[in-house]
Amino acid sequence: MMEQVVITFLCMAILLYFLLGGADFGAGIIELFTSTKNRSKTRKTMYQAIGPVWEANHMWLIIAIVILFVGFPHIYTTMSVYLHIPLAIMLIGIIARGTAFVFRHYDAVKDDMQWFYNRIFRYSSFITALFLGIIAGSLISGHIDTQANDFYTAYISGWLNWFSVAVGLFTVALCGFLAAIYLIGETKEAHDKRRFIKKAELMNIAAVVFGAMVFIAAQRDKIPLIDWVFKSNVGLSAIVLASLSLVLLWYLLLKGKTKILRILAGFQVTMILLAISYAHFPNFIRLKSGDAISLLETVGPEKTIYSLGLALLLGSVLILPFLGYLFYKFQKREE
Amino acid sequence: MDDFIAARSQMALSLGFHIIFSCIGMVMPFFMAVSHYKWLKTNDEVYKNLTKAWSKGVAIFFATGAVSGTMLSFELGLLWPKFMDHAGPIFGMPFSLEGTAFFIEAIALGFFLYGWNKLNKWFHWFTGMVVGVSGLASGILVVAANAWMNSPAGFDFVNGQYLNIDPIQAMFNKAWFSQALHMCLAAFTATGFAVAGVHALMILRDRNKEFHLKAFKIAAIFACIGALLQPLSGDISAKDVAKRQPAKLAAMEALYKTEKPAPLLIGGIVNEKDKTVKGAIEIPGALSFLAHGDFKAEVKGLDQIPENEHPPVAITHYAFQIMVGIGTLLLLVSLIYFFTLFKKNPLTEKRWLLKLFVGAIPLGYIALEAGWVVTEVGRQPWIIYGIMRTKDAVTPMPGIAYSFYIFSAIYVSLSIIVTFLLYRQIKMVPVLYNKPETK
Numbered sequence: 205m206m207e208q209v210v211i212t213f214l215c216m217a218i219l220l221y222f223l224l225g226g227a228d229f230g231a232g233i234i235e236l237f238t239s240t241k242n243r244s245k246t247r248k249t250m251y252q253a254i255g256p257v258w259e260a261n262h263m264w265l266i267i268a269i270v271i272l273f274v275g276f277p278h279i280y281t282t283m284s285v286y287l288h289i290p291l292a293i294m295l296i297g298i299i300a301r302g303t304a305f306v307f308r309h310y311d312a313v314k315d316d317m318q319w320f321y322n323r324i325f326r327y328s329s330f331i332t333a334l335f336l337g338i339i340a341g342s343l344i345s346g347h348i349d350t351q352a353n354d355f356y357t358a359y360i361s362g363w364l365n366w367f368s369v370a371v372g373l374f375t376v377a378l379c380g381f382l383a384a385i386y387l388i389g390e391t392k393e394a395h396d397k398r399r400f401i402k403k404a405e406l407m408n409i410a411a412v413v414f415g416a417m418v419f420i421a422a423q424r425d426k427i428p429l430i431d432w433v434f435k436s437n438v439g440l441s442a443i444v445l446a447s448l449s450l451v452l453l454w455y456l457l458l459k460g461k462t463k464i465l466r467i468l469a470g471f472q473v474t475m476i477l478l479a480i481s482y483a484h485f486p487n488f489i490r491l492k493s494g495d496a497i498s499l500l501e502t503v504g505p506e507k508t509i510y511s512l513g514l515a516l517l518l519g520s521v522l523i524l525p526f527l528g529y530l531f532y533k534f535q536k537r538e539e
Numbered sequence: 540m541d542d543f544i545a546a547r548s549q550m551a552l553s554l555g556f557h558i559i560f561s562c563i564g565m566v567m568p569f570f571m572a573v574s575h576y577k578w579l580k581t582n583d584e585v586y587k588n589l590t591k592a593w594s595k596g597v598a599i600f601f602a603t604g605a606v607s608g609t610m611l612s613f614e615l616g617l618l619w620p621k622f623m624d625h626a627g628p629i630f631g632m633p634f635s636l637e638g639t640a641f642f643i644e645a646i647a648l649g650f651f652l653y654g655w656n657k658l659n660k661w662f663h664w665f666t667g668m669v670v671g672v673s674g675l676a677s678g679i680l681v682v683a684a685n686a687w688m689n690s691p692a693g694f695d696f697v698n699g700q701y702l703n704i705d706p707i708q709a710m711f712n713k714a715w716f717s718q719a720l721h722m723c724l725a726a727f728t729a730t731g732f733a734v735a736g737v738h739a740l741m742i743l744r745d746r747n748k749e750f751h752l753k754a755f756k757i758a759a760i761f762a763c764i765g766a767l768l769q770p771l772s773g774d775i776s777a778k779d780v781a782k783r784q785p786a787k788l789a790a791m792e793a794l795y796k797t798e799k800p801a802p803l804l805i806g807g808i809v810n811e812k813d814k815t816v817k818g819a820i821e822i823p824g825a826l827s828f829l830a831h832g833d834f835k836a837e838v839k840g841l842d843q844i845p846e847n848e849h850p851p852v853a854i855t856h857y858a859f860q861i862m863v864g865i866g867t868l869l870l871l872v873s874l875i876y877f878f879t880l881f882k883k884n885p886l887t888e889k890r891w892l893l894k895l896f897v898g899a900i901p902l903g904y905i906a907l908e909a910g911w912v913v914t915e916v917g918r919q920p921w922i923i924y925g926i927m928r929t930k931d932a933v934t935p936m937p938g939i940a941y942s943f944y945i946f947s948a949i950y951v952s953l954s955i956i957v958t959f960l961l962y963r964q965i966k967m968v969p970v971l972y973n974k975p976e977t978k
């Protein structure tokens with residue numbers, strides 16, 4: 205019973221990190237692809253939009269990691285050993301973008317240093333999202349080889365392969381898309397809105413292209429992605445719903461309804477994640493040997509899971525109302 | 540560089556870096572709450588400006604603390620996977636509660652930093668307090684996890700298996716209280732002296748005296764109370780260590796031979812090869828008293844501990860000397876400060892006292908880092924005391940040395956930037972806060 209609670213929280217935390225943290229990375233990615241002339245405006249909109257909540261957005265990653273190392277230590281350590289390099293790169297990205305974001309705002313003197321912070325923020329946003337995707341892709345790619353005895357097979361080829369990199373790029377596009385949609389609702393001027401809509405279009409196209417690449421790479425690497433998505437009812441319905449919501453999203457966008465968009469965009473990304481992961485759930489890591497490490501089989505001792513579940517339930521009772529109020533308070537601000 | 544040494548160095552560096560920011564995150568909200576409270580009560584604009592100025596500094600530190608903490612929660616696995624494989628489910632309880640505490644802290648910080656003029660003023664004040672209380676709670680929890688490594692509990696270790704795991708018992712292990720108490724006091728002492736010292740420097744330079752004087756008084760009172768209690772709590776810690784980790788105590792005091800009664804050594808040069816200490820001042824019987832509360836008690840020396848379980852003696856001993864030395868100094872400064880509070884003439888005229896505080900800026904943090912070196916290096920060669928050796932826990936991945944170099948470079952650059960930002964923040968105080976805000 206508690207096992208299910210803990211697994212639900214884990215999935216929730218991962219999902220929310222993709223959505224909220226993803227939108228956050230996306231903001232940096234969009235800035236990267238914004239012409240110099242509009243950058244400072246983009247930056248300002250973005251700061252107002254995510255400033256109050258960015259710290260909370262990133263807590264989901266920590267929650268997910270803590271659940272993993274307390275409840276599913278074997279999964280945590282397998283990832284840590286065989287995906288050491290991409291994890292380390294992602295961490296460097298997280299450190300760089302988190303500090304650059306705050307420094308550029310709180311530097312008491314606004315001078316050339318801003319140029320430096322901005323650079324770091326943009327590039328590290330891109331890198332973090334890319335490697336987050338690469339890590340996610342590697343977990344299901346089946347390239348991780350726990351029996352390897354040379355450096356390359358053990359620590360490189362597990363994540364440096366076509367499929368993982370394609371998933372990484374796809375993630376970058378999704379993050380950019382989420383952020384663009386989110387920012388459309390944050391601007392008031394028609395001119396700015398148009399700019400973000402353009403960005404959303406661009407990111408949407410990129411997502412489709414990279415999404416196709418993911419399938420091609422899966423085919424090439426013999427990953428049964430097509431089976432997962434199209435041969436299971438859940439996978440198929442999720443993909444259909446994702447496509448429908450995309451159509452609806454563009455329709456509403458043309459109609460100028462901007463606030464509901466973000467819910468649709470979030471829904472769409474959720475469906476994509478569901479489609480990809482449902483078929484092999486609860487397997488968390490697929491290995492080269494053909495085996496898989498499953499959440500259910502590696503779950504920690506009973507008492508641990510029990511108290512972890514209790515801590516999570518207690519935590520959410522304390523946190524969720526507070527968090528909801530935070531989002532609400534700073535949503536209302538401009539209206 | 541050897542991979543094992545590199546992994547240990549990287550861990551030490553990351554923790555040593557994180558602890559500075561987390562202490563500031565734990566303590567500054569309380570300073571701000573006091574100043575904020577005074578503003579709400581007296582309507583004195585200076586207090587409002589002070590709260591705002593501090594909160595800007597805290598935002599910088601908080602972000603750095605958060606990213607370095609995120610780094611740590613991955614690093615435990617990246618560097619010590621075999622440790623986490625077993626320890627995760629046992630000592631994870633405080634971490635999962637800590638997650639909750641961090642979350643509340645992050646949310647409350649969002650409210651606090653962005654809530655000026657937007658929230659009810661007392662609710663706004665309250666969110667600031669929540670930041671402080673949850674920060675303190677997370678500090679206590681994470682130290683309880685570390686205490687478990689010093690004093691494993693909550694499981695049975697049978698034939699290399701970890702059975703009958705009970706995470707609650709693991710959290711409330713024998714060391715958690717003494718360590719958490721000492722750590723919290725240390726956070727107040729170290730941050731208090733650093734903040735008070737910076738403002739004292741500004742008073743000496745005749746900048747915005749009113750502003751800095753108010754700041755100084757708030758920080759100094761916290762610092763001095765902390766410094767008064769620190770030796771008492773340190774004594775509890777020492778007695779505790781004597782009971783549960785005799786090897787660590789022996790290393791702290793460089794006590795190579797079991798003695799009864801045992802003298803306390805002050806200073807001295809340790810020679811690890813010959814197992815001797817040269818040039819130390821000996822206070823007869825004092826160590827017996829410190830460790831067991833009895834001037835005649837026997838204190839176990841390193842000769843009673845198998846050689847392959849000796850911690851590095853010199854480092855532990857020097858670090859302990861540094862901590863206690865600084866602790867004594869800060870105690871004196873506090874006593875002087877409290878004494879002068881009863882004198883009539885204003886603080887600004889006692890330039891020597893302000894200079895004393897300026898001198899103390901780095902001391903608390905040096906003691907804090909030294910104290911952690913005592914605890915962590917003194918536990919070696921164990922990662923889980925008596926159960927698992929550090930070298931058996933390290934990641935099999937080669938090339939950790941490169942990772943160590945890269946992360947060192949990152950931490951060094953971050954430290955430089957944060958210092959630079961803080962310098963600018965302080966330099967801008969006259970410009971930003973000289974006239975009362977019109978808003």
Ligand code: HDD
Nearest residue numbers: 718721722725728770773774776777866906907910911914
């Ligand atoms: C401002 C910082 C500071 C100051 C002034 C002191 N300490 Fe300390 N000490 C720490 C900061 C610290 C620390 C960094 O916070 C440690 C590391 C682990 C812990 O629990 O606290 C610590 C650990 C620590 C330990 C080891 C605890 C363990 O391994 O479980 C002992 C025995 C003492 N201290 C004793 C003292 C004594 C007798 C002091 C007398 C003045 C003293 N400390 C001052």
Ligand code: HEM
Nearest residue numbers: 547550551554555558681684685911912915916921922929
């Ligand atoms: C923030 C304050 C802390 C500091 C400054 C600190 C310092 C250090 C140092 C110097 C080492 C290296 C010891 C050596 O290899 O000789 C170390 C190791 C380690 N520490 Fe701490 N530590 C702190 C708190 C913690 C906490 C709270 C935990 C975990 C709950 C922890 C877990 C570890 C681990 C896993 C190692 C590596 C294994 C080992 O060397 O025993 N530390 N730390």
Ligand code: HEM
Nearest residue numbers: 560561564565600601604605608609611612641674678681
């Ligand atoms: C004695 C050692 C430690 C103390 C006292 C401590 C305390 C704190 C505090 C008060 C914060 C809040 C952030 C801030 O105010 O700057 C923080 C942040 C954090 N710490 Fe530590 N910590 C310690 C060691 C560790 C270790 C060993 C880990 C990981 C295993 C860790 C993980 C984290 C994480 C993930 C955050 C970020 C949370 C956020 O975003 O607010 N800490 N720490």
